[in-house]
Amino acid sequence: MSKLVTNKEATQYAVQTVSDQTLRHFLGYHLKRAFNVIRSDLIQTLEPFGLRLLSYSTLVLIVDNPGIRQWQLAATLAIERPNLVVIIDELEQRGLIARERVPDDRRANALRATAVGRRLCADAVKANQAREAELLAGLSPNQRTSLIEALAAIERAGSGRGS
Amino acid sequence: MSKLVTNKEATQYAVQTVSDQTLRHFLGYHLKRAFNVIRSDLIQTLEPFGLRLLSYSTLVLIVDNPGIRQWQLAATLAIERPNLVVIIDELEQRGLIARERVPDDRRANALRATAVGRRLCADAVKANQAREAELLAGLSPNQRTSLIEALAAIERAGSGRGS
DNA sequence: TATTGTTATACTCTATAACTATA
DNA sequence: TATAGTTATAGAGTATAACAATA
Numbered sequence: 001m002s003k004l005v006t007n008k009e010a011t012q013y014a015v016q017t018v019s020d021q022t023l024r025h026f027l028g029y030h031l032k033r034a035f036n037v038i039r040s041d042l043i044q045t046l047e048p049f050g051l052r053l054l055s056y057s058t059l060v061l062i063v064d065n066p067g068i069r070q071w072q073l074a075a076t077l078a079i080e081r082p083n084l085v086v087i088i089d090e091l092e093q094r095g096l097i098a099r100e101r102v103p104d105d106r107r108a109n110a111l112r113a114t115a116v117g118r119r120l121c122a123d124a125v126k127a128n129q130a131r132e133a134e135l136l137a138g139l140s141p142n143q144r145t146s147l148i149e150a151l152a153a154i155e156r157a158g159s160g161r162g163s
Numbered sequence: 164m165s166k167l168v169t170n171k172e173a174t175q176y177a178v179q180t181v182s183d184q185t186l187r188h189f190l191g192y193h194l195k196r197a198f199n200v201i202r203s204d205l206i207q208t209l210e211p212f213g214l215r216l217l218s219y220s221t222l223v224l225i226v227d228n229p230g231i232r233q234w235q236l237a238a239t240l241a242i243e244r245p246n247l248v249v250i251i252d253e254l255e256q257r258g259l260i261a262r263e264r265v266p267d268d269r270r271a272n273a274l275r276a277t278a279v280g281r282r283l284c285a286d287a288v289k290a291n292q293a294r295e296a297e298l299l300a301g302l303s304p305n306q307r308t309s310l311i312e313a314l315a316a317i318e319r320a321g322s323g324r325g326s
Numbered sequence: 327t328a329t330t331g332t333t334a335t336a337c338t339c340t341a342t343a344a345c346t347a348t349a
Numbered sequence: 350t351a352t353a354g355t356t357a358t359a360g361a362g363t364a365t366a367a368c369a370a371t372a
Contacts, residue, residue, distance in 0.1 A: 019228055020227070022226075022288060023223055027201065027295055030311050033318045035195060038194055038317065054361095064184065071330065072178060079363070080364060129188075146310075234354080242339085248354070270353040271353055
């Protein structure tokens with residue numbers, strides 16, 4: 001550096017430590033940051049299973065609800081029907097689920113997990129549980145319960161407004 | 164319909180109500196859903212100000228930290244430097260902030276909000292506060308405090324791992 | 327007419343590589 | 350050699366319109 005700059009001079013132009021105190025007052029800010037932690041951790045956890053967040057939750061819902069229709073899945077996952085098609089395609093091509101024809105309504109598909117899909121799903125759920133337990137080790141059981149209750153309350157407060 | 168199908172037969176193929184009980188056990192599932200509520204509400208709240216989520220938090224951080232550098236902003240917002248450039252461009256073109264040259268280090272920009280930017284920021288923050296208070300009306304002050312504490316704990320638990 | 331699944335498309339957010347000008 | 354800002358680009362996630370088959 002050709003010019004010697006004292007700390008005092010430098011502070012005129014630089015910021016020593018960034019203050020996010022205004023944003024810290026907002027729940028949305030904390031929600032986003034906490035969600036990012038959980039999300040990036042889960043992405044790494046699911047990677048060995050070849051699953052991403054959406055294909056994972058889709059597979060879990062199909063395992064839990066044999067015969068579910070695509071429109072029901074889309075509604076539960078709060079995504080649009082077109083965006084679900086590629087996910088279903090991928091799960092089917094990997095042999096984890098099957099689209100079955102419905103005699104009652106030949107427009108619809110009944111989705112069912114294969115034995116392979118159910119096995120993979122169980123393993124992925126177990127891995128998810130293990131990692132989440134590690135991440136939440138700092139919270140007491142009481143804190144975890146009230147955290148989930150508070151989040152569910154926020155979700156309910158938002159029902160009835162647009163997504 | 165050529166074939167008469169009784170309710171009993173129909174239930175073989177359809178799902179009456181979708182069960183998400185496996186996913187409900189996971190904090191990540193609740194976090195995502197609660198965050199979606201807050202997020203879509205905030206998007207609507209900020210729309211009259213011409214701000215989106217990222218341009219909003221960027222503006223707030225610049226107002227709170229006059230002279231902040233872009234790399235500091237990116238680190239605080241947990242986004243990549245390239246993705247910040249377009250946001251800064253937009254805020255600058257709207258006359259809400261200015262890029263100032265730094266004599267010490269001619270590679271860097273010192274970011275400062277204009278008077279217009281500070282005014283808009285204050286108004287947007289006020290609107291955000293009002294809406295969040297409405298959404299959280301169902302939670303006691305105690306619940307809100309412990310909720311934010313729990314989220315901050317999760318965020319800390321994730322520090323030291325990749326984004 | 328309305329619904330189910332589908333295709334095509336577009337917009338936002340996010341991530342990486344590589345360039346420039348400085349240091 | 351490393352850093353700050355930038356450009357270009359590509360990948361997810363998400364949203365809408367419109368179509369075919371079926372109800």
